[in-house]
Amino acid sequence: MKLVIDESRCKGCNLCVLVCPYGIFQEGTELNARGIVVPVLDRPERCTNCRLQHLYGRVLCGLCHMICPDQAITWVEEKPFEPHRVEVEF
Amino acid sequence: MIAPDWLREDRLPHIYCTGCGNGSVINCTLAAVEEMGWKRDETAFISGIGCSSRAPGYILTDSLHTTHGRALAFATGVKMARPDFNVVVFTGDGDLAAIGGNHFIHACRRNVDMTVICMNNQIYGMTGGQGSPTTPTGAFSTTTPYGASEPAFDLAELAVAAGANYVARWTSYHVKELTKAITTGMQTPGLAFIEVRTQCPTNFGRHNKLRSIPDMIEYLRGNAMLRVKYDRLVEEGADIPEGTFTIGELVRRRRPAMGVKQ
Numbered sequence: 001m002k003l004v005i006d007e008s009r010c011k012g013c014n015l016c017v018l019v020c021p022y023g024i025f026q027e028g029t030e031l032n033a034r035g036i037v038v039p040v041l042d043r044p045e046r047c048t049n050c051r052l053q054h055l056y057g058r059v060l061c062g063l064c065h066m067i068c069p070d071q072a073i074t075w076v077e078e079k080p081f082e083p084h085r086v087e088v089e090f
Numbered sequence: 091m092i093a094p095d096w097l098r099e100d101r102l103p104h105i106y107c108t109g110c111g112n113g114s115v116i117n118c119t120l121a122a123v124e125e126m127g128w129k130r131d132e133t134a135f136i137s138g139i140g141c142s143s144r145a146p147g148y149i150l151t152d153s154l155h156t157t158h159g160r161a162l163a164f165a166t167g168v169k170m171a172r173p174d175f176n177v178v179v180f181t182g183d184g185d186l187a188a189i190g191g192n193h194f195i196h197a198c199r200r201n202v203d204m205t206v207i208c209m210n211n212q213i214y215g216m217t218g219g220q221g222s223p224t225t226p227t228g229a230f231s232t233t234t235p236y237g238a239s240e241p242a243f244d245l246a247e248l249a250v251a252a253g254a255n256y257v258a259r260w261t262s263y264h265v266k267e268l269t270k271a272i273t274t275g276m277q278t279p280g281l282a283f284i285e286v287r288t289q290c291p292t293n294f295g296r297h298n299k300l301r302s303i304p305d306m307i308e309y310l311r312g313n314a315m316l317r318v319k320y321d322r323l324v325e326e327g328a329d330i331p332e333g334t335f336t337i338g339e340l341v342r343r344r345r346p347a348m349g350v351k352q
Contacts (some may be wrong), residue, residue, distance in 0.1 A: 009102055013109035015304050059091040066121065066265040069113025070103055071092070 001053050001075045003044040003064075009072040012036040015066040016073060021076065022046050045084070049075060092120040096130075098150045105144060109299065109303035111262030111288030112209050116145050118265055119178065119207060122272035126176075133176045136165040138190065141216045142182035142209035142288075158192030162197040162206065168351040169202050170239030176276070176351075177204035181223040184214045187243050191223075192268070199250035201347045202281040208245055209262075211290035219293035226333055230297040233261065246285045250341045255280030257340040261287040261310040264337065271339065287314070 002035055003024070005015055007089040024047055025039040042085075044050065049060045053075065059065070064073045097120070106112050135153040136141035138161035146153035156164045165179045186194050186208050196208070213231055214220040221231040223243040230237055238271065246259040256278040258271040268286060275282030289295070289306040300306045315323075315330075317338040323330055 002238065006153070011103065015114075015303065015307070018304055018307060062290040063091060063265065065091070066269070067114050067119050068117070069106060071097060071108055071113065071117065072103075074094075 001050040001077050003041060003047050003050055004076055005041070006072040006074065007009055007032055007034070007036075007038050009070045010036060010038045011070050012038055014039060015067050015070065017068065018061045019067050021061065021063070022048075043085075043087075053071055091124065092117045093124045095215050096120050096123065096150055098148050101148050104148050106141065107290075107292040108122050109291045109306070110141070110215075110288070111211070111286070112142055112145060114178075115142075115207065115209050115263045115268070115286050115288060116148060116264055118269045119145075119180075119272055120318065121151070121269045122276055123178075125269075126276050128176050132174060133178070134165075134168055135178050135180065137170065137180040138182075138185040139216075139292075140182035140185045140214075141211070142180055143185060143227070145180045145209075147171060159185050159188070160193060161185065161220055162190060162193040163202055166197060166200070166349075169204055173203075173349045174351055178276075179204060179206045181206065181208050182215075183208065183210040183212060183243075184222045185249075187223045187245055195222050195248065197250040198249050198254040198281055198283070201253060201255055201345055203281070203347050203350045204280055205272065205282045207276045209286045210245060211284050211287045211288045212242075213294040215290050215293045219297060227283060229294070231294070232265070232297070242275075244335075246283065246336075246340050249281075249283040249285075253345055254283045254341070255345055255347060256282035256342050257285075257287040257339060258338050259282075259335070261286070261314055261337065262289060263307055263310055264314075267337075274339075278342065279350045 026042045028037045028040045130151050133151050135146035137146050140167040217238040219232045225238045226242050228237040249257045256275045260268040291306045295306045315336045317336040320336045
């Protein structure tokens with residue numbers, strides 16, 4: 001599972017920035033094609049729902065999904081062998 | 091989790107302003123409908139006029155967009171003609187409290203089996219920010235440029251007094267609790283009234299120094315007080331800050347209801 005923001009629906013209200021307990025959503029800086037500053041995702045692999053939704057069989061946190069007034073935040077299945085960014089901490 | 095097949099995806103993005111709370115209320119309602127497992131051909135969403143009443147236009151099921159304030163009258167008709175239908179009414183504060191006040195108290199008195207969700211943004215948002223019956227005392231709006239001098243209407247308490255079977259109040263910030271409250275309201279036979287305080291940064295916030303969306307959310311969150319805590323403070327005789335409103339479940343009872351599905 002991975003977190004996606006639908007840019008064709010988002011109006012840039014930044015409510016997700018306010019509610020995410022992990023601080024995954026960060027206020028964006030660049031305008032998109034519709035003239036809206038869409039939030040950017042900061043290491044979205046930390047989202048509990050992305051990691052554990054299949055294991056628990058239900059939506060775990062889902063606050064951003066519920067509060068998004070524009071129904072823009074969803075989770076989608078990843079394609080097989082999609083490249084991941086891996087951070088190694090020493 | 092809201093069901094994407096209940097949304098009219100071709101109508102999205104909707105017309106609500108940036109940061110409007112009405113979209114969150116649609117999410118919570120659809121999550122509750124999903125939890126209830128209602129079928130699409132047995133559900134009707136009914137609304138009046140206003141920002142909030144645009145909501146059934148984004149939901150893929152039977153809906154009625156009726157005259158100003160008369161949503162509850164139409165909903166009573168639907169429920170009487172087809173008691174097997176699940177009826178949900180979306181209204182706003184101007185729709186329900188101002189022009190449809192009488193329909194509201196009589197629907198509560200009759201205890202018609204439906205769920206009424208009132209998105210109370212404390213102002214007439216769609217027409218440009220005129221003061222509504224729920225504008226708090228001292229708040230500025232287009233028609234109250236020196237601050238509203240009248241006391242505001244407490245819709246949830248009105249529903250309790252008029253006899254609704256389930257009454258709750260939450261804000262659009264408390265999404266999880268709101269979903270739970272709507273689900274309980276849908277399960278309760280009789281009229282379930284859920285008042286949702288929503289943010290309106292465009293019209294309410296602009297006149298009241300709450301122009302940014304986090305300020306408006308902070309205003310809602312800071313003034314909300316759980317009913318249990320409020321009752322305790324009243325018992326202790328402690329000072330309750332000005333502008334505080336109670337949130338939580340206000341009443342759940344079993345008065346005889348009308349039009350309950352057999």
